[in-house]
Amino acid sequence: MAHVSQLIAEDIDAYLHQHQHKSLLRFITCGSVDDGKSTLIGRLLYDSKMIFEDQMAALEADSKKVGTQGGELDFALLVDGLAAEREQGITIDVAYRFFSTDKRKFIVADTPGHEQYTRNMVTGASTADLAVILIDARKGVLTQTRRHSYLVSLMGIRHVVLAVNKMDLVDWSKDVFDAIVADYTEFAHRIGLKDVLAIPISGLKGDNIAGTSDASPWYSGPTLMQHLEDVEIDEERRATEAFRMPVQWVNRPNLNFRGFSGQVRSGRIRPGDRIRVTPSGVTSVVARVVTQAGDLTEAVAGQSVTLTLTDEIDCSRGDVIADASDPPECSDQFETTLIWMAEDHLLPGRPYWLKIGAKLVSAQITDIKYKINVNTLEHLAGKVLELNEIAICNISLDQPIAFDAYERNQDMGGFILIDRMTNATVGAGLIHFALRRAQNVHWQALDITRESRAALKAQHPAVLWFTGLSGAGKSTIANLVDKKLSSLGRHTVLLDGDNVRHGLNRDLGFTDADRVENIRRVAEVAKLMADAGLIVLVSFISPFRAERRMARDLMNDGEFFEVFIDTPLAEAEKRDVKGLYRKARAGQLKNFTGVDSPYETPETPEFHVDTTKTAPADAAAAIVDALVGAP
Template identity: 55%
Template sequence: MSAALQLAYPDEADQQALAPGQASLLHFLTCGSVDDGKSTLLGRLLFDSNAVLDDQLSALDRDSRRFGTQGEARDFALLVDGLSAEREQGITIDVAYRYFSTARRSFIVADTPGHEQYTRNMATGASTAELAIILIDARKGVLPQTRRHSYIVSMLGVRNVVLAVNKMDLVGFSADVYQRIIEDYRRAVASLGFTSIVSIPICARDGDNVASVSGQTPWYSGPVLLDYLETVSVDAQPDADHGFHFPVQLVNRPNLDFRGYAGTVASGVVRAHQPVRILPSGQLTRIESIVTADGALEAASAGQAVTLTLTSEVDVSRGDVIVAADDALAPATAVTARLLWMVADSLTVGQTLLARIGTASANARVARIHHAIDIHSFQAHTASSLGMNEIAVVELTLDKKLVSTDYASDRTLGALILVDRMTNQTVALGVVEPAPGQPAREVSQDPGGTVAPKRAPGWQAAIVRVLGAAVLGLLVIALSGGWLLATVVAVAEVGINLLIGWAVWGAWKPGVTAAADNDAVKV
């Protein structure tokens, strides 16, 4: 998802332009229910970190008088809500990325929409984040969309959360209200696996506890938001610590003397002269060189865009994956994924869509909805279909072998999107998981292009042939009037077809199929 998830990253040039030499870069997002103050908080962070230029500030003052919702005061949300529809409705619709830095750290932040209709945009912003700021309106407490956003960031691997209880001024900066909200939230998300939840009472509009300590909360002794963001140590991305995986994006053939395979290292480290294996074909070869625009490298690690050349002429194309020779990763024609369904039309069993994992794609059939998630309790329940913004574990069968792995170990080969083949609309995003039950059956593609389970050949076909032999005998009788000739022809036909059926039955051996083709993705 990866095709969807990786595209959420800002341009590499933008990242490099942030603050060369900074000690670290933090990706985070703001999320929560609609009107909880996400855009206002981000605008205030930009203002308090001196990231707003004088001409931008003058434009903000003009826009605040025209579009603002804060009376005569500056509406800091307008610094990030730039679409005309956003300003007219006073809500965030699209993901807004902003880049700023302080003396201690650089930041890339995604301001995501809170409206349920735009949950898909929120998920896009969460896909690249290392930390989530989840806002709660102090007047309203934990809402269903708060729970949904918390579940989505957890599903996408975010383990560090800042719970920003906003609009504390509207509840008189009450410590009791604040304490009740953080207890409710911690109880609600206890099963989501967050490693860190830091709670901060704020008023984003006035800057209380955003970049400086507020005199309105003498009962609060924790960090202010900006100080915490500058110093927090987030969990390291897992991709660098696992085996070498390299999805091929492009075959680079500028002239007759060079053939390389371009892409981004998804996980692990690759070194020159290292033995590797090409998937799904399984061919073995070695890395000859690691080529970049700045010259050859001896090694490349997760996140680096490089071109690899190989020592032998092997068949490699876009969608293939180059892995370490001893890697246990194997292609499969079935995959289990936790999906967020993102369109109004329901997902149903038997539906056929286009699945994209890494740089590869295949036709995918929904073989089973294993269970859906109740967004209020996060408990599993049975479901026969999925509606918009619902989440479920789904088993997919593919019409060809694709390489995928658990999202927890590789965020490129563990991420997928589902695309409607008629409209080319992205209808779902998901993360690959180990199969919760029995693996889905092996699949093959029928002439009509739909995915169907393979059926046992052999006796069924033999029975048809025996009936055909009987019909043939009757035709001989009708044409020649000779019973003896008809009997000889029919017996010969039956014998031949029984032998064929027996041979095919023995070769098929019911219940046994090739493990590499039949098993769901395992980690």
Template identity: 70%
Template sequence: MADADAIYRTDALIAEDIDAYLDAHQHKTMLRFITCGSVDDGKSTLIGRLLYDSKMIFEDQLAALESDSRKVGTQGQEIDFALLVDGLAAEREQGITIDVAYRFFNTEKRKFIVADCPGHEQYTRNMVTGASTADLAVILVDARKGVLVQTRRHSYLCHLIGIRNIVLAVNKMDLVDYDQATYDAIVADYAGFAKSIGIDSFTAMPISGFRGDNITSRSANTPWYRGATLIDHLETVEVLSSVDADKPFRLPVQWVNRPNLDFRGFSGLISTGTVKPGDEVRVLPSGKTSTVSRIVTLDGDLDQASAGQSVTLCFADEIDCSRGNVIALADAPPQAADQFEATLVWMNDDAMHVGRAYWLKLGTQTVSVTVQQPKYAINVNTMEHVAVKTLELNAIGVAEIFTDKPIVFEPYADNRALGGFILIDKLTNATVAAGMIHFSLRRAQNVHWQPTDLTREDHARMKNQAPRVLWFTGLSGAGKSTIANAVEMRLNLMNRHTFLLDGDNVRHGLNKDLGFTEADRIENIRRVGEVARLMADAGLIVLTAFISPFRAEREMVRNMLPEGEFVEIFVDTPLEVAEARDVKGLYKKARSGELKNFTGIDSPYEAPEAPEIRVNTADMTVDEAAEHIIRQLMPLK
């Protein structure tokens, strides 16, 4: 019986120890950090060493790692730690990191998520992805090479993205015989550059990922170094969430939680600040106010919630709140605007199209946005501001952006969740850029929509018709203007109020300052779209005859108008037929090289995929095409 009691007490103690361990592990803080720098600076090796030294490698993984190390040949080294992180076959073959590799490990004091970022310039966009959620950056420098271009580029990007904890890890010290003078020279060189880009402080340390010097324990090879080891620093540095908890409360709403008629809450991740039941809050951009009645989680209601927690808030009042709204303290709300200055990091192989509409995603908000010509691009080597017309892959620039409706924001320097955004191509859904808002433009705050007594419905009723924009598109010489003119004549006989905007005519006045580059073509259509929208607001049936070669711009105009008012009419004339007509002699000039950027010859035409109306002038006369369009439009209210 005594033995049974002893066993029972032992089991109880073990259970208590397990519970205590699990509780301590659950409440450990989390640090997200990245390793970055130039190619071959040892980023992957360092992470592999951290995983190995923190006992985060299983026996079967270790056996596979040793086998892989022998296959790739590691010059006598038993283990190639980089292979723990370089998972892609292409990475192992080339000995470089291509994609961002995320790894998880923990120590007794803290949990970690580390992102190994590629060093090649062509993969800078991947590095930006890894850095976007990081609290700390380990910038590696090869002790033999010193500070390189990518060292500067990655340091600038880390600072730009808002990482304030920078570690300068001078790696491969074993290859320079742990020479202090070499280390000091590199630190001094980096310090000068860091100061020039606004990095106020950083932590430098001499390490060897290969030998393990100053990674988890102090190295006898660097007696002249008195600082902390890398892991000690990672375990004690202040994380971003603890700083964000002191800022005003912000919660971007991800979804409305309505499982039944008895419950209605608003769910999301708290980006900054704290909230308690009884706090008065404001929902933006509407500005409606209420009081928090409950803070609901899966584990039960909370008395308080802070930055980094996902919660559902219930209000004391029934007020309108939906995905994309932001809940904030009533007496300290963020701003809402539709025009901003922002820094853009271009991440797409195709250059930025000035004036083209992209999707902007900021937190849980998604709106349409156009980007103006950059004010300047930044040369990361010299910090010089360079005049550019667009942004190419990996370029960093400052530009003004205009959204189609106000969004709730804060400067990125104050709030990464409400100041950082991505741009998405509307046609391909590819992420093309990352951006950081500086501030809203003053004109966005000073210019307001002036309400008028007569509405667009009143104007349409006075004309006894429904507004339309009949958008004729097709190649030069397809017959757009001729057919549009014939359609307008028939509408006039039907007592419809119309106006025809022709591509050549508007270039004599409204768009006389525009050429035929891709950027100018985009701006040409944007202006015409705005004019057509105003005319539709006046109740008119507007006919436009423009090549309008790009689907994105035609879609942009469609989105300016109420659903059903934009009618895309594709004058589907084959290139050889249009060129044979060549009434203006433009094709001949384009073929001879006298006329650049001519649609169909050296500039693309993107044919409509699903136009409302299609006519082919190779098979139809002008009158037949016009009659076909009128029949398709009928009945005209």
């Protein structure tokens, strides 16, 4: 009896060892609405025996209750878990499912078919090795088929299965199948998809999914499951690429140990290998490759390790440890493909957070070169990006980062954009190359510093940023502050919104995009003047918090003072000194702040002036007293 128990235990150990060391394939299913994506995944789960008895009983009961498949099991019910999906009969979120066979483990993402959920499809594609693109044999190649195929190509997925589904509804016609394949192959060639395998299937009945079908004697290729089990996985390819490990954590448990922890994103690393830390460029040699289970003689792509080095060098979170003979590039300006994923549109010039690996930096889109119609591949002009739009853009960062082009290394060339106010992810980007201007333009060292310029004027440089509605009294109060500071011997300059639009910003209108660029330019000018030691007074409506935050971030701590001239809209409109509100109400002046364009009130301004309670002269005196008395 003990002998039998030992054999059983050995069999279990052998099975667990085999299961742990199976390769893992991540793939997505995508296509137009009701092409059968969820049904296909449900069938894969069923055929791989990954459905428990209670799930099977629930599936049988639900299939009878729904009654949409003519007595057949409705496998889509295994995947469409959201109530809204069942009610509508569609997938609206990315559903991840796990299953395995004797050869391989799988994680499949069922992505939405609706165009409005393109961002969800991009999320599912970001980690996939393979895409199964479904086509309803009755409908052929649709607009959404092309959209998803373009995104698959864009995201660098190398393997594509063209699953022509519902072949049973066209009597398994080889002519129908061949016509669809020819149509799709022509488009796939245009967008650079090379490894495409077409398979005729019926997700509902299981034909050519786990087993070959007698209904298609004219098809001699592999079943879908056979192909999924045998296709090359990108992790195997990544192990042959140049070594890259973004640093996630500097591991310093005690004074005797200092290591750099992260996941190996590509290549291999061994003790004795020479490495380069980027962007600093410092080199060293790997002393140990440390894991919780002990030291390794080699680590490969996908493994999380801690590297110790033979030298004490400067290396921190967000840096990249790389092969010294083949390091990544470094730059602070790039050409990128950007996929916009937010309801609020992208505005060039607005600051966002950019996250690449473990590195977080400030970024601005400096130029939308053109948008791409993913259905026709046509290039379109545009100043802003709306939800789900894709564009080729130039982007500028506040500091250099290490990168590889996305087509070479997806982990080192892919990034996300984050809204600085809400911390929501608003975009996903793919780096093409560094802009030449980034290599040609360098900071010039200056002998006269901003501190010495300020000392000559016997004052602290500062920016007083007056914001509020048109007619609130910004210019009036800013002018009074300027006169008082001047009478006290302070060196000042006043930048007024109307005056600047006569010169520096005369090319800008009043759209949201132009307003953002208006404030970006003025903020940069204000910084240069503060560097000259001046006290800079800026009087602009500046309606958006993000741009006011950007202006603040350009200055040193304690040098930026937001002055909110708070006047109710009704009061400002009653004054209407320039007659602008009257024109806006009459429809003669578009995008006017407070009427048909929003004003975002400051949340924590240094000075809050309620003009219904405080006279302009009193407000100016209080501001000057506080400023002059500041250290």
